[in-house]
Amino acid sequence: MxxxxxxxxxxxxxxxxxxxxxxxxxxxxxxxxxxxxxxxxxxxxxxxxxxxxxxxxxxxxxxxxxxxxxxxxxxxxxxxxxxxxxxxxxxxxxxxxxxxxxxxxxxxxxxxxxxxxxxxxxxxxxxxxxxxxxxxxxxxxxxxxxxxxxxxxxxxxxxxxxxxxxxxxxxxxxxxxxxxxxxxxxxxxxxxxxxxxxxxxxxKNIPIDLDIINNQYKKICKALFQHKNKKIRNALIDSRHEIGYSDKKELKSLLNNLVKVEPDLEAFLSRRTITMAPKEILSLTKILKAIVR
CATH class of the missing domain: 3.40.50.150 (Vaccinia Virus protein VP39)
Known part of the structure; x- marks a missing residue:
């Protein structure tokens, strides 16, 4: 033109x-x-x-x-x-x-x-x-x-x-x-x-649960990318206010208990955010969904 x-x-x-x-x-x-x-x-x-x-x-x-x-x-x-x-x-x-x-x-x-x-x-x-x-x-x-x-x-x-x-x-x-x-x-x-x-x-029109993207995934991303070079466990704890927590011990305890019933969680928590593809962050979010406030 x-x-x-x-x-x-x-x-x-x-x-x-x-x-x-x-x-x-x-x-x-x-x-x-x-x-x-x-x-x-x-x-x-x-x-x-x-x-x-x-x-x-x-x-x-x-x-x-x-x-x-x-x-x-x-x-x-x-x-x-x-x-x-x-x-x-x-x-x-x-x-x-x-x-x-x-x-x-x-x-x-x-x-x-x-x-x-x-x-x-x-x-x-x-x-x-x-x-x-x-x-x-x-x-x-x-x-x-x-x-x-x-x-x-x-x-x-x-x-x-x-x-x-x-x-x-x-x-x-x-x-x-x-x-x-x-x-x-x-x-x-x-x-x-x-x-x-x-x-x-x-x-983008793809078959995803928009509710989880607009809510829990959004909160998890906000927490993780504030400390994207840290391991995910530490990033979540350091930005715990983004997912609804003020007490560090409370969130640590919830994560530890969740690891016992979700075998994939420990592997995610030990990785760094910067290495996590969006689909992996979504998988992590689905595991953490129950504890994200």
Whole structure:
């Protein structure tokens, strides 16, 4: 697909809007605005939008993606936490008489999402992890998401590497992902220090017990990956609060008693988290299910 680039005008438009409203972007809050029109067109094209789609956008900023998404989708739900930026976008939407955007002021990590079927977002990087886990609690067709490249690498399961993470283990059962495009720091203002990556995330439909994945498995992963280089027994005990315990002796006793009736448990407890494939962590979770609170 061929795109006509207009990066200069997008950059100029963005800077003028920010200057007119006295806005100084804060990199610490993940406020890196896309100013490359070529990349914007590619990102939107990846979403394969039609007039039946309801698109969720997290961190719309001044509407760089929002306004173009609204032209192609039935509706856009845009959630912006910064009140000043929220008001700028609201004014832009009113001025351009765009009526199919539901603009919500709030913290996307904390609020419930209205109904949607696609997600397209240049995510605020500081919420990449919690917002991705939250996305996976919803049913949707596909998500086109921009992350820091370093974060995106952690989505792929790579045992015995520093990139193997709780995110990897959760995504294994809940989502398929595809790397679509890299975006350089020059495509943003202010320039981030590292490259960004656009990925396509789609829910994975495999025959698993979603209840155990969303509850006990999620808790076990959270406990284990806080100490992924430790043996699993020690990781569970050191992060016992994640599975509902405050008393170290109580959890030790429960694990010891469970070993007596579950012959496979001891082998798991003596391994390190970083060596455990997601399917093995799920097998461990099924053994521990009864004691996870």
């Amino acid at each position: 061929k795109f006509v680039t207009n990066s200069y005008s997008l950059a100029k438009e963005t800077k003028e809007i920010l200057q007119e409203n006295g806005i100084h972007l804060n990199k610490k809050l993940g406020q890196n605005y896309l100013i490359d029109d070529f990349k914007r067109k590619k990102i939107i094209s990846f979403g394969e939008l039609n007039k039946d789609d309801i698109v969720l956008e997290i961190g719309p900023g001044i509407g760089t993606l929002t306004i173009e998404l609204a032209k192609k989708a039935k509706k856009v739900i845009a959630i912006e936490q910064d009140l000043n930026i929220f008001n700028i976008l609201k004014k832009r939407l009113d001025n351009e008489n765009i009526q199919n955007v539901e603009l919500i002021h709030g913290d996307a990590v904390k609020i419930d999402f209205p109904k949607f079927n696609k997600i397209i977002s240049n995510l605020p990087y500081q919420i990449s992890s919690p917002i991705t886990f939250k996305f996976l609690e919803y049913d949707f067709d596909l998500a086109i998401l921009m992350y820091q490249k370093e974060f995106a690498r952690r989505m792929k399961v790579k045992l015995n590497t520093k990139d193997y993470s709780r995110l990897s283990a959760m995504l294994y059962f809940k989502g398929n992902f595809e790397f679509l495009d890299d975006v350089s720091p020059e495509s943003f203002i202010p320039k981030p220090k590292i490259d960004s990556t656009v990925i396509k995330l789609t829910p």
